[in-house]
Amino acid sequence: MSIQLGREVDFPNLDRQSAVPLYYQIQQHILQQIRSGQFKPGKTLPSEEVISERLGVSRMTARQALKSLCNLGVAYSQRGKGTFVSGIKLEKNVRQVQSFSEEMEARGARPHSKLVSFDVVPAGEEAAEALHLAPEEKLIRLRRVRVADSVPMGVESTCLPLQLCPDLHEKFDPRTSLYRALSEVYGIHITQADEVIEAGLASSEEARLLRIRKGSPVFLFTRTSYVESGRPVEHVKSTFRGDRYKITNRLGQLSKVNSPGGGKWTQG
Amino acid sequence: MSIQLGREVDFPNLDRQSAVPLYYQIQQHILQQIRSGQFKPGKTLPSEEVISERLGVSRMTARQALKSLCNLGVAYSQRGKGTFVSGIKLEKNVRQVQSFSEEMEARGARPHSKLVSFDVVPAGEEAAEALHLAPEEKLIRLRRVRVADSVPMGVESTCLPLQLCPDLHEKFDPRTSLYRALSEVYGIHITQADEVIEAGLASSEEARLLRIRKGSPVFLFTRTSYVESGRPVEHVKSTFRGDRYKITNRLGQLSKVNSPGGGKWTQG
DNA sequence: AAGTGGTCTAGACCACTCG
């Protein structure tokens, strides 16, 4: 699928008939070389000009490929110098919006859930505010114990506006992935979430469900999830074991993605 | 600074002499209208074509402005439909790479630090691996109690390769911001970090330093920070009070930024 | 059919870095 030009860099054979965009073919090819270690951290990637000439694409297309690598975090650009491979590992467990099922599968564990309760309740103050509803509106509340490889990891209480998915009881098996059901049955795709994490101690009920001692350290999560339009669709409160569950974050600086490159004029 | 065209949308007067890029002027103008509530969530933003015509810029420039708004998370695009304002609040406390000082100032609190110790030690296994050093190499270790508005929030132990900043003792006042000093004195700009968070209980030493009871819930942070090239420059272990410190995250889906828009061919 | 965003071209000028 690729030809060797020179000693160090090889360029893909582009498929111009394919529906896959050219810049994406280029991005994937470079990405593969970085993953396989052919491009070492700190190494200069081919410049926009070079990619443009060798592959017979316009400079803007070459640029788009390199820029997407920068957005991924595997490369970075410096005006006047070039684009370089970053030493940061790509494959690390970075937390994103994902269900417990997705998260555990990504970590290589088999997830499942034990149903605690599945009922309809009035929203109450906190959930009403988070979901932009009146406190009298009704919610579907789903309480589950989350299990990974037979180890109970946490207790989770999920609230959804009843109006959003009135027949959820019939169409969803509570032992499976709620996100999958929301996506497939209702076309609701959760793309963002705000989350507050607190450190606490297990109550006696939590201790019983999670098979730990009362007073053990736990994480308390409060999460509100949104679809792309920013409409909140889910309010979750959960308690996870501190002894079996760790949080892994990658922190970046948001500003970089959205501000111009290099200039000295930048406003703060 | 702007003229009213029609009833709903107003367009900026662009300063073509300015060093500020055109797309950024447009982005900032729309952003301001979103912030001030003139563009409500769900509302359609002016299309690329319209911006292009009204402002006399090329479509690519208009597109770049809209795309940067999508990257910020305040808008989203749908092929064939338009670009819409997202309902998600922009100003929320989103965790980024930032020092304790920056974080507390952002939350409106006055930060300072009490020095516990400031010495040179051998790296040891864990820090050596994180910083890509041999275990015998020397580190500067800085232990501080972090205080916000006179309340002790956490104990922090920061390790830096001695070789990176051999005269840090002379050039840095441990009560101030380390990141500021690294940036101003050594030109070291930390741009990314990997972080692991665990839930635990306060030891007796931590309890004494933080003026809490032994066994109180705490967060345990382990953080490795990187400069843009991916070189690790800092390894931090810290313990923060569970009763006074909360973690706020915004989770998104990484994939969106780097994959093509709309196509059905997407590989996974 | 009209409007929209996604991709792409073939140029251009600039500011910056480096030898």
Next chain:
DNA sequence: GAGTGGTCTAGACCACTTG
């Protein structure tokens, strides 16, 4: 001065959504 990335133009074709 040569090479690099940052910005910008004025077009183009396409796939998709909506009326």
